[in-house]
Amino acid sequence: MLTRETNRYASQILELRPDISGKRKHESDWSPVTSDELQKFLGLVLLMGHIEKDSIRDYWSTDDLTDTPIFRKIMSRDRFLMILKFLHFENNKEKPDKIMNYDRLWKIRNVFDHLKTTYKQVYSPAEELAIDEIIVKFKGRVIFRQYIPKKRKQWGIKLYKIADKEGYTYDMEVYLGKDKAKDPNFSASYNVVKEMSGTIRDKGHKLFMDNFFSSPELFVYLLNENKINSCGTIRPNRKHFPKDVSRGKLNRGETTVRFTNGMTALRWKDKRDVFMLSNMHNPMVIADDQTKPDIITCYNKNMGYVDLSDRMANSYTFGRRTLKWTKKLFFHLLDLTVLNAYILSKISNIEKNHKVFRMNLIRELIHYSDLQAPTLSPSSRKKQCKYLCSHFPFDTKKRRRCAVCSAKGLQRRSTVICKACDVALCINCFEAYHTVTGDYGTQSPNPSGEESLSTTFFSSGATANH
Numbered sequence: 001m002l003t004r005e006t007n008r009y010a011s012q013i014l015e016l017r018p019d020i021s022g023k024r025k026h027e028s029d030w031s032p033v034t035s036d037e038l039q040k041f042l043g044l045v046l047l048m049g050h051i052e053k054d055s056i057r058d059y060w061s062t063d064d065l066t067d068t069p070i071f072r073k074i075m076s077r078d079r080f081l082m083i084l085k086f087l088h089f090e091n092n093k094e095k096p097d098k099i100m101n102y103d104r105l106w107k108i109r110n111v112f113d114h115l116k117t118t119y120k121q122v123y124s125p126a127e128e129l130a131i132d133e134i135i136v137k138f139k140g141r142v143i144f145r146q147y148i149p150k151k152r153k154q155w156g157i158k159l160y161k162i163a164d165k166e167g168y169t170y171d172m173e174v175y176l177g178k179d180k181a182k183d184p185n186f187s188a189s190y191n192v193v194k195e196m197s198g199t200i201r202d203k204g205h206k207l208f209m210d211n212f213f214s215s216p217e218l219f220v221y222l223l224n225e226n227k228i229n230s231c232g233t234i235r236p237n238r239k240h241f242p243k244d245v246s247r248g249k250l251n252r253g254e255t256t257v258r259f260t261n262g263m264t265a266l267r268w269k270d271k272r273d274v275f276m277l278s279n280m281h282n283p284m285v286i287a288d289d290q291t292k293p294d295i296i297t298c299y300n301k302n303m304g305y306v307d308l309s310d311r312m313a314n315s316y317t318f319g320r321r322t323l324k325w326t327k328k329l330f331f332h333l334l335d336l337t338v339l340n341a342y343i344l345s346k347i348s349n350i351e352k353n354h355k356v357f358r359m360n361l362i363r364e365l366i367h368y369s370d371l372q373a374p375t376l377s378p379s380s381r382k383k384q385c386k387y388l389c390s391h392f393p394f395d396t397k398k399r400r401r402c403a404v405c406s407a408k409g410l411q412r413r414s415t416v417i418c419k420a421c422d423v424a425l426c427i428n429c430f431e432a433y434h435t436v437t438g439d440y441g442t443q444s445p446n447p448s449g450e451e452s453l454s455t456t457f458f459s460s461g462a463t464a465n466h
Contacts, residue, residue, distance in 0.1 A: 001110065002089065007032045009088035033083055036367075040074050041083045043365030045331065046338065046358060047071075049316030056081065056320065074366050087327060104144055104176040108326045115333055116172060119340060120199060125164040129200065130208045131193060132306035133175075134159050136332045142325040144176045157329055160192050162200070162207075165302070167309040168343045169336055171199050174329075189213045194221060201226035206280060208232060208302045214277050216240040219263060229280035231299055234265075236275050241265060245275070253291055268296060313339045316358060391420045391434055393427065400424035404433050 010030055033041075044059075051068060053059055059068055060077035071080075089108045096106050103109055135148060135156040146158040158175040173196060178188065186194075193213050200207075206229045207222065214232035217240060222228040236246040242258045242265050250256065250269035258265045266276040274296065281295040313335045323331070342357040351357040363369070393416045403423045405412040414426045418433070425433055 001114075002087070003033060003035045003038050005088045005090060006038070006083065006086050008091060010082075010086040012092065013086065029078075030082055030086075033086075037075075038083070039365045040367065041080065042334065043362045044071060044074060044080060045318045045334070046316070046365070047362050048318050049335070050355075050358070050362075056084075070366075073371055084327075087330075089326060089330065105174055108329060111330065112174070112333065115337060119168075119170060119172075123168055123170065123340070123344065125162075125168065125170045125200070125205070126166070127204065128206050128208065128302045128305075129162055129164050129170070130303050130305040131160065131162050131196065131213060132210065132303075133212065134161060134306060134310045136329055137319070138325055138328045140323075140325055140328075144174070145325075146175065157325065160196065161306045161309065162196055163305040163309045165305055166343045166347070167305065167312050168340055169306075169309050171196050186217070187215075190215060190218050193218055197222055197226050197228055200228065203227075205229075206231065206302075208299060208305075210303065211235045211275075214238070216263065216277065219277060219279055220261075223262075223279055231278040231280060231295065232276070232303075233299070234275050234277040236267075241275075241277070246273070255293060264295070266293065266295060268293060309336075309339065312354060315354065391418050391430075393417070393425070393430055394419045402426045402429055404429035 010032075014030060047070070048056075048059065051059070053066070053068075057077060058066060059071045060080075061067065071077075089111050090106060096102055105112060133148075135146065135151050135153040135158055137153040138145060138156040142157065144158075145156065147155055148158070160173045160175065161169050162171040163169050173192060175188075175192075179191070189212055193207075193209065197207065204227065209230065209232040211233040214230075214234040215238045219230045222230050234241060236243075242260075245256050245258055245265050245267045248256070250267065250273070252269050252271075254269050256267040263277065263279045264281060266278075268274045268276070270292070276295050276299065278295050281293075281298065313332070317335050318331045338358060338361060339354070341361075342351065342354050345351045345357055351360070395415050396417055397415055399413040399415050400417065402410075402412045402414045402425055404425060412426060414424050414429075416427055416430070417424050418430070421433075423433070
């Protein structure tokens with residue numbers, strides 16, 4: 001899908017610009033991207049999440065202080081930038097009618113729905129689940145961009161997610177603005193939970209949520225229609241929430257409780273009033289080592305699953321301000337998909353470390369094992385051997401000039417040579433030659449007409465020990 005639509009979009013753009021010049025001149029050299037090449041591109045995108053630099057171009061810089069040669073080995077800078085520019089997810093010529101059933105997510109809908117379906121097919125979530133909203137940071141232009149001042153990332157694309165204790169995202173939806181097709185008698189938050197809970201119905205799950213979603217009507221629906229127990233903080237002005245729960249003053253640690261039809265409404269005084277709603281807790285249960293009702297403890301334990309998933313997915317992220325909203329969302333989905341794959345791997349006892357899992361995946365995507373080691377010149381091989389080979393002194397009985405002493409202008413000769421380097425050295429110079437930074441030069445294998453080391457050594461029937 002990505003390969004096909006990226007190539008299609010590139011062709012459409014280049015047809016509109018037959019005479020490209022100036023900074024975009026390199027675009028005229030575009031050749032269709034292959035699936036193999038797109039894998040390498042995605043591998044480099046993931047790798048950029050581990051190596052933070054000021055701009056994309058810096059990854060191809062040859063500055064000794066910031067050089068990262070792996071990027072040049074995999075793909076040229078211009079090729080990477082062209083693929084990033086033309087990366088596309090849907091055919092622009094199939095844009096839906098804005099009047100009839102217009103989908104604001106149509107530019108990336110197929111990718112989004114494919115991932116959602118896959119997430120649910122390959123995983124069975126834990127009993128306790130949390131639903132919450134997160135923000136994919138984005139300050140560019142998109143009609144459904146949201147501003148949530150209480151969030152760490154205040155501006156961006158809002159997603160609703162269901163996650164479990166491992167941080168696995170089981171289901172998700174993008175908030176696209178008010179939907180006139182949904183039931184107008186209920187809030188947007190009610191409709192979101194109602195729709196998403198259908199994927200976990202009749203399985204005995206417990207769903208935790210905050211006061212943005214919670215309401216008595218929603219909890220009744222989830223239990224009666226989907227067999228889902230619910231717990232969450234709630235706003236005291238919600239419809240059908242008992243008004244007398246919020247009346248009066250409480251001292252710290254005190255509670256007010258009301259029951260009706262298997263549902264508990266609770267007010268607990270901590271630093272401030274905390275209002276809770278649950279249909280699966282006994283509010284009078286307090287553990288010996290706690291000072292708060294069990295309903296509060298259980299909520300605090302389970303509510304953070306979506307935040308956990310978001311933190312882990314954003315641990316290594318490809319963040320660039322100039323990206324279009326479709327690409328910004330796609331790269332978030334890429335990180336999220338890698339995280340879900342890691343969680344599956346961890347549960348199967350294959351890989352326990354998130355970073356190690358990502359690095360192994362990157363190696364596969366960029367075909368790291370296929371990279372050939374650079375060929376060294378003869379002089380480079382000698383220098384490399386000088387520090388990496390096994391070096392042992394050997395008495396040849398023939399006197400030759402010491403390499404270290406010669407470099408110092410001294411006329412000293414020695415019968416001792418290094419077998420690996422094939423140079424004569426005084427015993428006292430042996431360590432200096434192999435450890436001191438600097439180049440003492442290289443000697444001809446036979447500088448004085450003596451028989452070479454290899455001839456002398458192997459003709460005598462001896463073997464080399466390294």
